[in-house]
Amino acid sequence: MARMAGRRLLYAVPVLLAVTFGVFAIAAASPFDPVKAYAGTAGFSASGEALDQLRDSLGADDPFVTRWWDWLTAVVTGDLGQSTSMRQPVADVIGERIGWTVLLCAVAFAVAIVAGTLLGALAARRRGGLLDRAVTSVAYALEAAPPFWLGLLAVWLFALRLDALPAGGLTDTGTDVVTFGQVAEHVLLPASVLAVSQMPWFVLYVRQGVGDALDEDPVRGARSRGLAERTVLLGHALRSGLLPVLTLIGTRVPELITGALLIETVFSWPGIAAATVEAATSVDFPLLAALTVLATAAVLLGNLLSDLLYGLADPRVGFDG
Amino acid sequence: MSVRGIRAAVSVTAAAAVLAGAAACSNPDADDGSGGDGATAVIGVANEPDTLSPLLGYGKDGNSKIFDGLLARDGDMELKPALARALPEITDGGTTYTYELRDDVTFSDGEPFTAADVVFTYETILDPGTNNASKGDLEAVESVEAKGDGTVVFTLKYPYAPFAERTVLPIAPEHVAGKGDVNTGAFNTEPIGTGPYVLDDWRKGEKLTFSANPGYWGGRPKVKKLTMAIIADDDIRATRLRSGDLDGAILPPNLAKTFAEDDDKQTLAATTADHRAVTLPTDNPVTGDIAVRRALDVAVDRGAMVDKLLEGRGKAAYGPVPTGSEWFAKGTERPYDTGLAGKILDDAGWRAEDGGIREKDGQRASFTLYYPSGDKVRQEHALAFAGDAKKVGIEARVESGTWEVIEPRMGEDAVLAGGGSPADPDFDLYPMLYSELAGQGFNNMASYENQDVDTALVEGRESPDKAERKRAYDKVQQELTENPGYVFLTHIDHIYVVADTWRGLTTQVEPHEHGFGSGPWWNVESWQPAS
Secondary structure, eight states, X not given: OHHHHHHHHHHHHHHHHHHHHHHHHHHHHSSOOHHHHHHGGGGGTXXXXXXXXXXHHHTTTSOHHHHHHHHHHHHHTTOOOEETTTTEEHHHHHHHHHHHHHHHHHHHHXXXXXXXXXXXXXXXXXXXXXXXXXXXXXXXXXHHSOHHHHHHHHIIIIXXXXXXXXXXXXXXXXXXXXXXXXXXXHHHHHHHHHHHHHHHHHHHHHHHHHHHHXXXXXXXXXXXXXXXXXXXXXXXIHHHHTHHHHXXXXXXXXXXXXXXXXXXXXXXOOSSHHHHHHHHHTTOHHHHHHHHHXXXXXXXXXXXXXXXXXXXXXXXXXXXX | OOHHHHHHHHHSOHHHHHHXXXXXXXXXXXXXXXXXXXXXXEEXXXXXXXXXXXXXXXXXXXXXXXXXXXEEEOTTSOEEESSBSSSOEEEGGGTEEEEEBOSSOBOTTSOBOOHHHHHHHHHHHHSTTXXXXXXXXXXXXXXXXXXXXXXXXXXXXXXXXTHHHHTXXXXXXXXXXXXXXXXXXXXXXXXXXXXXXXXXXXXXXXXXXXXXXXXXXXXXXXXXXXXXXEOOOHHHHHHHHHTTSOSEEEEOHHHHGGGTTOTXXXXXXXXXXXXXXXXXXXXXXXXXSHHHHHXXXXXXXXXXXXXXXSTTOEEEOSSSSOTTSTTSOTTOOOOOOHHHHHHHHHHTTOEEOGGGOEEETTEESEEEEEEETTOHHHHHHHHHHHHHHHHTTOEEEEEEEOHHHHGGGTTTSEEEEEEOOSSOHHHHHHHHHXXXXXXXXXXXXXXXXXXXXXXXXXXXXXXXXXXXXHHHHHHHHHHHHHSOSEEEEEEEOEEXXXXXXXXXXXXXXXXXXXXXXXXXXXXXXXOEEOX
């Protein structure tokens, strides 16, 4: 298992290199002009001379390979560079924001997995039953619903109609004291929306997996031996039914990241979403590259994690069967 | 930052931050006013600033809450002293501006404000290594010198009458901002100034919070805590305003209308110098023809655009100078007259052919009109303009594109442009119309060339006498009726909806950009709670 992890980590190096090279190439080929983006609205009234100075100072005319190499050699020495769009060192931009994005994603992911597994298992117990039909049809509907739209709907319902939860921000808008209670209250709605947008996949996979397992011989045997329904469901069916979910965890990571970007915008969540969008449209190479590395690393780690979990959970590995 | 620093920053995972209560962010003023008592104000704005450093352009048009300029503008846009003791003394034929400074001002970190800070601020902005896109605003400056602690002397390259309007620019403290990299240093996010408010916290992507500066030389503001929440989406901003989360917000007219029945909300419409205009490129065979230009100029129904597109929230525009401005040349209003437009075109030899589109010497009266994609107000203006043009036999083919698409085509194709700065007519007219600036960035987008206008523009900026300046700008505006390089359509109002917690809110005449410095909160430091 350690060998697998080690091999994957070695393999990650060329992947990350290729991805960052790609980011620089695509950004350079994009029609966005970093100088105009930097100048913002001031660019419309800026003198030609000021824009030329800016172009020179930002190194906007350097070929992208040069910029990539400069970036890479700096990163190796521990310097992530300066973000032009945020007028801040890249490390500061990420350090200030990533914690909140991780919190949002972690809560949402945990809720999606736990609730999804529970609902999926319940639905599988009586396939074709009322609960199963309700859960499956809602899951299919949610699968098609964009998180952005779900977010607006949630704000309308819970913040506006019911006045039960805050509509956005990390804390109440009028205060900047970050307390556990405040953050817990504010993370509830965005994390739930993100969780709901991720849940259908877990529900449907678990329902399928557990359902199939219930039909398999060992489970039927267990049932016929008169074991309690609960033991059969939790001890036997769920265990083998969960295997596809473990693979799913890794593959859902990219969706989770893009979902989080949209949710952060809807709820003014101070994560790295705004920075990512801004970095892309401003052709802010250093920030864009760093964020891409992070996202790629998250995906690679997600895949590794699901493979490791699979190895641990598969009875053929864990047991002598 | 070192690798270790990054790792440390990254490892502050959210869970840890929450469990620790992130006590570092607390602030003693947080509890002394919680909604409704007028001591706090929470404002929703659409855009987050890139930086809070004046050295990179933050607050260059005044009203930055953290900083003060040498001068400031009052509700009528008149200049008044701020960090300077009085308006500047102008000598040497308008090339020397001398400011006497206040000696009772300290920065919010306790250090005194002196002439050295003023010199530092201006010299840093003008430094070629400083990435400030607006440095062209100070193009006239030859040098800035301190005479002792209390006097600053600006020497200009040429006489520049509106120079004082530029000195609303915020002053940064040399002892803080002089340290570190001006383009990316800590000062960009942790500003220190002399202004009415002190930045408490800037949670990127969420909000900025300020508290009243207890040592403010203008007296401590009544609104003790000010929060600017960043909410890019119009609908969400409206929703959060309705839910009581915000006390005020900028909104598009259609959403602002939904608050009209709300008893505890007031709606403020700020008049602006924010114009929408169609550029008529001189190099295009159709729009370069003076007859076509004049015909289009009288063929557009500006009144209908204001009523229908802006729901009455705006004014007809006949030039960059708004009709309500003291600089507007009375009598240059053009009536909507399709008959006159047709006659001008007939006389010039543009004859209607089959299909109703005119032709002259084999040239069809047709050109392309671009508008920046995603901008609904400009799209509607472009379509209305094309509809009006069609009625007199001129075809404007409306297309959308990003600025990256539009910019290389500006020389030949028309663009639905926007812009405007209310402080002085020179700020709009000179870059828009001066022939030497043709095609430089977004300056003189239509490549307008008119010797008389050039002469008047230089007179207008260099003459120290206001009456003489007025005559020069009247001349420019009259020339625009004879040979329009642009068809000006409307000046659009900016709409704000604010809770009824304060009395006597006002707005200034606003520029094209609207962010923190404009809106009813331009003078939030002077707000008085209701009751």
